[in-house]
Amino acid sequence: MGKLKVASLFCGCGGTDVGLLGEFEFLGKEYADNNTEIVYANDIDPNACAIFEKNFGIKPDNRDIREVKSEELPAFDILTGGFPCQSFSIVAQNPKRLGVKDDRGKLFFEMCRFLREKQPKCFIAENVKGILSANDKSAFPLIIQEFEESGYNVSYKLLNAVDFGVPQKRERVFIVGIRKDIGKSFDFTTVSKQNVPTPLSAVLEASVDDKYYFSQKAVDGMMRKRSVMNKGRAQDISQPCNTVGAHLAKVSLNSTDPVLQVGDRFRRFTPREVARIQSFPETFELVGTESAQYRALGNAIAPVMFWYVADAVIEYLEMLTNG
Numbered sequence: 001m002g003k004l005k006v007a008s009l010f011c012g013c014g015g016t017d018v019g020l021l022g023e024f025e026f027l028g029k030e031y032a033d034n035n036t037e038i039v040y041a042n043d044i045d046p047n048a049c050a051i052f053e054k055n056f057g058i059k060p061d062n063r064d065i066r067e068v069k070s071e072e073l074p075a076f077d078i079l080t081g082g083f084p085c086q087s088f089s090i091v092a093q094n095p096k097r098l099g100v101k102d103d104r105g106k107l108f109f110e111m112c113r114f115l116r117e118k119q120p121k122c123f124i125a126e127n128v129k130g131i132l133s134a135n136d137k138s139a140f141p142l143i144i145q146e147f148e149e150s151g152y153n154v155s156y157k158l159l160n161a162v163d164f165g166v167p168q169k170r171e172r173v174f175i176v177g178i179r180k181d182i183g184k185s186f187d188f189t190t191v192s193k194q195n196v197p198t199p200l201s202a203v204l205e206a207s208v209d210d211k212y213y214f215s216q217k218a219v220d221g222m223m224r225k226r227s228v229m230n231k232g233r234a235q236d237i238s239q240p241c242n243t244v245g246a247h248l249a250k251v252s253l254n255s256t257d258p259v260l261q262v263g264d265r266f267r268r269f270t271p272r273e274v275a276r277i278q279s280f281p282e283t284f285e286l287v288g289t290e291s292a293q294y295r296a297l298g299n300a301i302a303p304v305m306f307w308y309v310a311d312a313v314i315e316y317l318e319m320l321t322n323g
């Protein structure tokens with residue numbers, strides 16, 4: 001089987017695509033080439049697109065996906081998409097989660113449009129855990145139904161990045177669809193896992209610029225109100241990190257975002273540390289403002305976790321094709 005062609009929707013800075021392509025190294029482990037190539041990418045965030053272009057040599061289509069006609073895309077075998085998840089996130093309680101009532105929550109319909117009109121061999125979608133309970137648990141069955149009615153046998157699984165050697169506790173729902181005329185639903189039990197968690201200490205810098213440290217005034221304020229605050233979520237570096245999010249540039253000691261305690265001082269992560277926590281390889285280049293980097297990295301799919309899913313899906317496709 002020749003290289004599988006991939007169309008990457010909502011590609012962001014490319015976490016999905018690093019994992020799907022393979023042939024990278026993370027913490028001394030090699031992740032093999034998955035025999036794929038990206039033929040199309042789309043994302044509406046120009047800063048994320050700039051990082052993507054720097055690393056893949058492909059300029060993503062920056063239009064609103066609703067403006068893109070399916071006939072504009074080249075032929076492809078796999079459609080991927082971490083469709084926008086803000087409206088499904090458990091964290092997004094202010095305002096209250098809107099799920100599919102929110103315009104951003106409806107963008108998965110665009111993914112279904114491309115599936116119906118292009119009929120690739122399979123798709124791999126990803127979203128936050130909150131999608132399972134959004135709209136009193138009514139949104140997710142609708143999403144699965146739409147994918148199935150697009151012509152696919154669909155299966156899904158809640159996976160945690162920590163189970164794949166990623167130094168982060170990051171739960172995400174993966175949805176895989178196999179075109180109905182090709183084969184049965186994908187079996188998630190074929191996705192390999194790692195037995196030993198990777199500690200946060202494995203990806204931290206030995207020393208960082210003072211600008212990443214919180215002021216003493218901020219620390220004193222937190223300590224005075226510690227009984228009613230989130231305690232800065234200081235991490236145990238012997239364990240995997242808590243989930244890193246898209247707003248790390250604005251993290252505070254009273255937020256739910258993870259921070260580090262170094263002696264009596266507290267600091268936020270550097271962008272490179274966030275990239276490592278997400279399992280991006282050292283060769284992955286970061287461009288643009290630090291704020292844009294934090295946002296793109298926090299929104300990304302962990303490449304190593306995606307590699308394990310993609311590896312199993314592609315192996316299944318090869319079996320169906322050769323079978």
